[in-house]
Amino acid sequence: MLTTALAAAAGGAITAREAAAQENVARATRGTPSPKIKDVSVIATAPAGLRLTVVKITTDQPGLVGYGCGTYTQRAELVNAAVEKYLKPFIIGKPTDRIDDLWQAMYNSSYWRNGPVLNNAISGVDQALWDIKGKQAGMPVYQLLGGKHREAADCYGHASGRDIPEVLESCKKYIAQGFRHVRVQVGVAGMAGYGSGRGESKVQALHSAPVYEPAYYIRAALKMFEACRKELGDEIELCHDVHERISPIQAVQMCKDVEKFKLFFFEDPLSPEDLSWFRIIRQQCATPIAMGELFNSPHEWNPLIGERLIDYMRMHVTQMGGFTPARKVAAFGELYGVKTAWHGPGDVSPFGHAANVALDLVCYNFGIQEYSPFGPTTREVFQGVPEMRDGYLYASEKPGWGIDVDEKAAAKFPYGTNEGGERKEYNGGWGEIRRRDGTIIKQ
Numbered sequence: 001m002l003t004t005a006l007a008a009a010a011g012g013a014i015t016a017r018e019a020a021a022q023e024n025v026a027r028a029t030r031g032t033p034s035p036k037i038k039d040v041s042v043i044a045t046a047p048a049g050l051r052l053t054v055v056k057i058t059t060d061q062p063g064l065v066g067y068g069c070g071t072y073t074q075r076a077e078l079v080n081a082a083v084e085k086y087l088k089p090f091i092i093g094k095p096t097d098r099i100d101d102l103w104q105a106m107y108n109s110s111y112w113r114n115g116p117v118l119n120n121a122i123s124g125v126d127q128a129l130w131d132i133k134g135k136q137a138g139m140p141v142y143q144l145l146g147g148k149h150r151e152a153a154d155c156y157g158h159a160s161g162r163d164i165p166e167v168l169e170s171c172k173k174y175i176a177q178g179f180r181h182v183r184v185q186v187g188v189a190g191m192a193g194y195g196s197g198r199g200e201s202k203v204q205a206l207h208s209a210p211v212y213e214p215a216y217y218i219r220a221a222l223k224m225f226e227a228c229r230k231e232l233g234d235e236i237e238l239c240h241d242v243h244e245r246i247s248p249i250q251a252v253q254m255c256k257d258v259e260k261f262k263l264f265f266f267e268d269p270l271s272p273e274d275l276s277w278f279r280i281i282r283q284q285c286a287t288p289i290a291m292g293e294l295f296n297s298p299h300e301w302n303p304l305i306g307e308r309l310i311d312y313m314r315m316h317v318t319q320m321g322g323f324t325p326a327r328k329v330a331a332f333g334e335l336y337g338v339k340t341a342w343h344g345p346g347d348v349s350p351f352g353h354a355a356n357v358a359l360d361l362v363c364y365n366f367g368i369q370e371y372s373p374f375g376p377t378t379r380e381v382f383q384g385v386p387e388m389r390d391g392y393l394y395a396s397e398k399p400g401w402g403i404d405v406d407e408k409a410a411a412k413f414p415y416g417t418n419e420g421g422e423r424k425e426y427n428g429g430w431g432e433i434r435r436r437d438g439t440i441i442k443q
């Protein structure tokens with residue numbers, strides 16, 4: 001048996017099973033010039049206080065390395081362990097040029113799949129392999145997928161405030177920078193709004209946690225849309241994120257109530273646990289719906305796209321398993337008239353943002369891109385990030401994702417601290433938000 005011979009030749013350092021795996025790799029790559037995966041490591045860094053996971057794949061070809069985003073900032077160390085303890089031994093020695101095949105192998109090898117930790121770990125490897133393939137070809141990744149449909153990705157910025165005048169002021173700043181789209185979020189005095197400023201005061205409650213009451217938020221948001229249209233006119237495109245914080249029937253009402261404001265999209269009116277309510281919303285109004293940043297699984301996005309129940313798919317690309325599944329789902333959406341609006345918050349590494357922009361450029365059914373600026377500390381660690389000009393995000397024209405990592409700089413920003421070096425609560429995870437009576441709400 002060749003496997004036994006291989007194991008014997010290795011002096012017992014590997015098992016017969018591992019030798020068999022190596023033999024399979026050798027058989028699969030015989031006659032092909034593919035580089036092989038020589039090492040896999042995690043670059044764990046928090047340059048802006050948010051814990052980023054970057055997977056680095058080193059090949060057996062000198063200087064040929066790839067990077068990918070696997071950032072799940074709320075549970076980052078678990079992703080890093082999944083990469084180092086499970087994916088690394090599974091993929092060492094395998095060819096780098098069979099990306100989809102390796103994705104399927106990683107996805108299925110855990111048996112229990114579609115969870116955020118493992119999907120992010122797979123994404124880190126997947127995106128690193130696309131980076132390597134682009135570098136081999138001497139092309140940016142978007143060229144590997146057929147090239148550009150558009151020159152750059154039209155983006156929306158996050159306009160917010162503790163009250164309506166602050167929101168309007170924030171909007172005007174984005175408009176002055178050239179943005180054609182803004183996401184508007186307003187706070188409620190004394191409460192913990194999503195994506196809005198928070199005042200010092202706090203409403204009376206039966207507990208000491210941050211307070212949120214859905215009905216207060218809904219009334220404030222409706223007044224904000226009215227003020228935005230009155231003060232900013234009809235030309236600016238308005239987005240809004242409910243962040244799944246209201247009840248399903250409140251979501252139906254709110255989708256109907258905002259119809260007259262002609263929003264660009266209305267995001268996450270329902271939680272992933274309440275997806276069947278989208279059919280009811282669809283039957284009652286034509287408010288454009290965006291959904292998906294919490295999705296892990298085809299079980300979630302397939303029905304919504306296939307039944308045309310949403311208008312924008314907003315998945316977090318690393319959370320859905322990386323670039324490979326995202327491009328397939330985008331193509332699925334094209335057939336059903338559902339556009340892309342990939343999740344682009346601060347807790348995505350620049351490699352994740354680069355993957356978003358590559359998809360934005362190559363997918364005919366691009367809708368909009370969420371934009372989060374790259375600060376000076378992030379740029380110190382990552383060189384070659386996508387560039388923002390006049391509300392458009394431009395991809396790097398360098399091979400692969402076009403981004404280099406300064407690992408010494410990355411080590412200056414360890415997990416668990418904010419930009420000022422202070423320890424973060426809950427090891428960087430989120431806390432809790434409650435209604436006045438103490439009931440927990442979704443974040």
Ligand SMILES: [Mg+2]
Nearest residue numbers: 241267268293
């Ligand atoms: Mg959102």
